[in-house]
Amino acid sequence: MHIPDGFISAPVATATGVIAVAAIAVAVKKTNKKMGEKQVPMMGVLAAFIFAAQMLNFPVVGGTSGHFVGAALAAILLGPWATVLILSSVLVVQSLVFQDGGLLALGANITNMGVIAGFSSYYIYKGIDALFKNSKAGTLVGAGVGAWFSVVLASLACAAELSISGTSPWAIAITAMGGVHMLIGIGEGLITVAVLSLIMATRADLLKLQVA
């Protein structure tokens, strides 16, 4: 879902750039106060894992593939603000070093896959987890549903940016992007639940590191 340069207009790139910079600034402030002994390696491991997992495109339908985003996993483990920092780092390195995602589109990509995916999954997860009285099942159901929504909502934000930029008509953009990402989101949900189950079974204490 990495937008290259040329797909979005200068106003859209600027507006999403402002959102991304503001989100990163707040994220630094929020996480600054709570970063501890275990959170530091968890931040690094999540960034490394998300980068590597994003390389592993899986086929979905009709010659199309999807890939893990990882914002939901990061948000559940460390909270949405830490997620903004992790996903922003991943997206900056992907853009600068690997030419995946445009430099001018960086703000849009951070807004979609960091901010929108991170916050939406976090609050959906929180809501479902509370509904299930924070049981193991609730954590996993919330994680799966939150992860699915994170990908679908990020793809709809991407569609909105493309249509505001005049690249594609709105109706076509939301149908095409939303449709295929409803499938890709299932992959996101499965991977997120699998990783959380593994952590739950081996080091359940690592589920309680939320910084902000």
Added chain:
Amino acid sequence: MKSKWWIIGLSIALLLAIISPIASKFPDGLDRFAEDHEFADKAVEPAFTLIPDYSFPGITSEATATIIAGVLGTLILFGLVFGLASLLKSNNEA
């Protein structure tokens, strides 16, 4: 000896990078949409390239080039974000 949990986590990430050549070569959701609706050619070539397409330049074996790119990226991200988080932590203690 019990390994530290984050070394296991980083090893899993590196393992994913090593198997990355098996990834689907199909275009992703956005790229497919761009191709189907004929705006893919709007994409502007990057001003400079370092390791484009997750393929380390100058290596004939495509799989090897992908693995090197993947392992490098995984280590860069671990180092960068570990460092960033350490900085935030030390700020906290100061």
